[in-house]
Amino acid sequence: MDDDTFEKSRLTLLGLGAMGTALARAWLAAGHPTTVWNRTPGRAEPLAAEGATVAGTAAEAVAASGLVVVCLLDDASVGEALAGADLTGRDLVNLTTGTPAQARARAEWAGERGARYLDGGIMAVPPMIGAPGSGGYVFYSGSRALFDTHHSALAIPAGTRYVGEDPGLAALHDVALLSAMTGMFAGVSHAFALIRKEDVAPEDFAPLLVNWLTAMAPYAYGIAGHLESGDYTKGVVSNLAMMVEGNSTLLRTADEQGVSAELLTPFMALMERRLADGHGDEGTTGVIDLLTR
Missing domain, CATH: 3.40.50.720 (NAD(P)-binding Rossmann-like Domain)
Known part of the structure; x- marks a missing residue:
């Protein structure tokens, strides 16, 4: 039928x-x-x-x-x-x-x-x-x-x-998207924690945060292109060396604001490992290779 x-x-x-x-x-x-x-x-x-x-x-x-x-x-x-x-x-x-x-x-x-x-x-x-x-x-x-x-x-x-x-593909897609969402929630939580004790209204900050994350979301297309081609340097604007250097400012600011950086440091540690392996001209795609067992 x-x-x-x-x-x-x-x-x-x-x-x-x-x-x-x-x-x-x-x-x-x-x-x-x-x-x-x-x-x-x-x-x-x-x-x-x-x-x-x-x-x-x-x-x-x-x-x-x-x-x-x-x-x-x-x-x-x-x-x-x-x-x-x-x-x-x-x-x-x-x-x-x-x-x-x-x-x-x-x-x-x-x-x-x-x-x-x-x-x-x-x-x-x-x-x-x-x-x-x-x-x-x-x-x-x-x-x-x-x-x-x-x-x-x-x-x-x-x-x-x-x-x-393959019966497992629906669950795989589901969990992959939910995992990405969880990571986004972690970043959003850290951002709000940074402003929590300051004279910044959360409702005023929220649209700035949403607009920024929306603007950054297409970064996923670049990662997909890197994984397909095997060239993790193609189209990279802010390379891994620059980002690892910039992480120190994020961590210092968290410390100044009295905010734990525990939501950020696991990813930062992976970035540092990839940089130490000599991949400073890449973006963050190489972190995926470190995660894959």
Whole structure:
């Protein structure tokens, strides 16, 4: 079957946390008959009032639909919830946050039980689900046939980005972007700590910070070019030698302001190691080689 054949296809959703509930509401609003299950039954009651069918067990929920979407706490929860379910002939879409290795193992596990498998990494928070123009999307990897068959349904809660047949690629993309975000949050935290005790209003400083980070974000394209070409010096404006020298000012300022530099020093230490290895004319791309085991 293709997308158009079951635009309003029946589906099952296991897991009704904040994200699962948002997903269910998006599918219900779009007219998809939706069966739901949650370990704590009370969470299903509001959805029942909105038209969802509530299953008493996960196995009953799985039996109700050909498309089964799972959005639970962790990979172990997925295994526990589906332990007694017959997955033969089912299309299993796992939107539970996990690692690439867990996704690959879960795909093999599903295949042994007769199911096609698609893993997903949600790049959105619940308020972005089912909200056109929110910018939210989901990485998908695994069975391309499953993705193509159910694309119209999968595209309702958020945008879709298929990244490959390897089931682990969605989780890898998800975690890579979240890791970059975590690093950005560290820098933002340090910046606000520096001004915390001064006569600088955080709300006045915030737009300066956002504009600066936005202007610096395209630096990622340069790193990508370096990694593709193997030439870590191409297009470098501020080289590693200059940046390591400048780090001393950042550290001195932190000390003067009574701010710990612990969010910055791990990266600075890697920069210094790369410089000591004789790569002062590069940018920071070589740090990636130090991180890769």
